[in-house]
Amino acid sequence: MAKQLGDFGQFWRMVWQQEVEKIVMMTNLVEGKKTKCEKYWPDQHQSKLYGDIEVVCKVEKLYADFIWRQFTLSKFTSWPHKDIPDNVTSVKEFRLRVNALPCTFDGPVVVHCSAGVGRTGTYKALDILTKEGETEGAIDIPGCVLNMRQYRPNMIQTLSQYKYLHQALVHTLTLDCSMIRRDHFSEYMEKSSKQEIQRQFKGIGFYFSGDNETLKTGMVSLRSTTDQSAGHFVKRILHLEHEGKTKKDVTIPHYEYLYWDTKHNVPKSAEHFVAFINEVEDVSKASPLKGPILLHCLLKNIEEAFPPQFPKCVGKNLYHPPLPLVYAAKSQIE
Known part of the structure; x- marks a missing residue:
């Protein structure tokens, strides 16, 4: 112009x-x-x-x-x-x-x-x-x-x-990325079958192994060990090993926040939650890796897609109780 x-x-x-x-x-x-x-x-x-x-x-x-x-x-x-x-x-x-x-x-x-x-x-x-x-x-x-x-x-x-x-x-x-307006969300959930919702959430689940166990996906092997366990969060160390031509091992701190009020979708303690955020930030700043912080939440099972009260809708995404909330501190895997 x-x-x-x-x-x-x-x-x-x-x-x-x-x-x-x-x-x-x-x-x-x-x-x-x-x-x-x-x-x-x-x-x-x-x-x-x-x-x-x-x-x-x-x-x-x-x-x-x-x-x-x-x-x-x-x-x-x-x-x-x-x-x-x-x-x-x-x-x-x-x-x-x-x-x-x-x-x-x-x-x-x-x-x-x-x-x-x-x-x-x-x-x-x-x-x-x-x-x-x-x-x-x-x-x-x-x-x-x-x-x-x-x-x-x-x-x-x-x-x-x-x-x-x-x-x-x-x-x-x-990818099914159609947008659902907030005021149409209840209608959408009523018309969608349980199988359809399950299909949309297929693949969501735990992506790390148990303590001292190895999970292998393609050329990447992952081993998890618990480093710290408090009342409101768990810190794990994820050891990733890539079996490519240029073999590379990466260690990533992994934080799981546990102290949620699932009824109101908020942390049970503001003090604990702020302390948790500060803990993640401190570890991130001290990390030699320069990648971003990955933040996500998980559905433990498909039943949470059908709560007694329909959840709120933000944009096209479903907003469910974050169970659990997980921080993966700065990482960069090439």
Whole structure:
């Protein structure tokens, strides 16, 4: 989006005339030291006149990988120029949020980045091919790219973007990631069979062995030993051994928090919980490894998916009592 559009009156007139309900921005305003796009909207809670169109920005919400504005404008911020995001999750969730926004006129979606070919082409192909796969059960990636390039040259600009499209499609077409609104969650649970819920949670379970026992998965062997046991948490040491060409052993501290009030989904003691967090942070800072801290919770059994009271829903994820809450201190396995 360049200065040639003047005050962007033509752009907003197009949005008005075509009854566009979603605008997808696939670039930052500035990347590095180079301006990639001019700001064509007003600040939050402000209004601005673009030609004969007044635009009001009522809401602006900042997420980890994008910004959502009401009127409706979605801005994706984690996609570098002529490159790809670090993972496919952010783009997948970004697309789900865009498609979940309500429509009134059934108008088109405007997608743009800087030049309008690389990131825009990748996003459009992902959306087109995901819908095609869900409907037809098969997709034609080269055919889709070729068809887009008939209308605009260089759509999907680099080889890395083309590879990224394949990886993203594996996720969108093989993982059930549909979003469930909070106010629709009870209805969803009532209509879903116990077998369907069990299928969604298949594979969730204990991933470490008992004390001094060895668990082997592929080329990785894992042995667990209890290092410390308190009333409110257990600390284990996980010993991982990779049997590849370059054999590498890794030792990871593993924390399991136990002291939960499962009825109210909160820790039983704020003092113990804060002490637990500080313990994990201290071990993490002292670790020679520079990886992230992995935080997760587990369902002990499928019965917890059907509690007496339906659990809350945050985004598309089910929020259950964290049984148990587990910290895995900083780790990096290559």
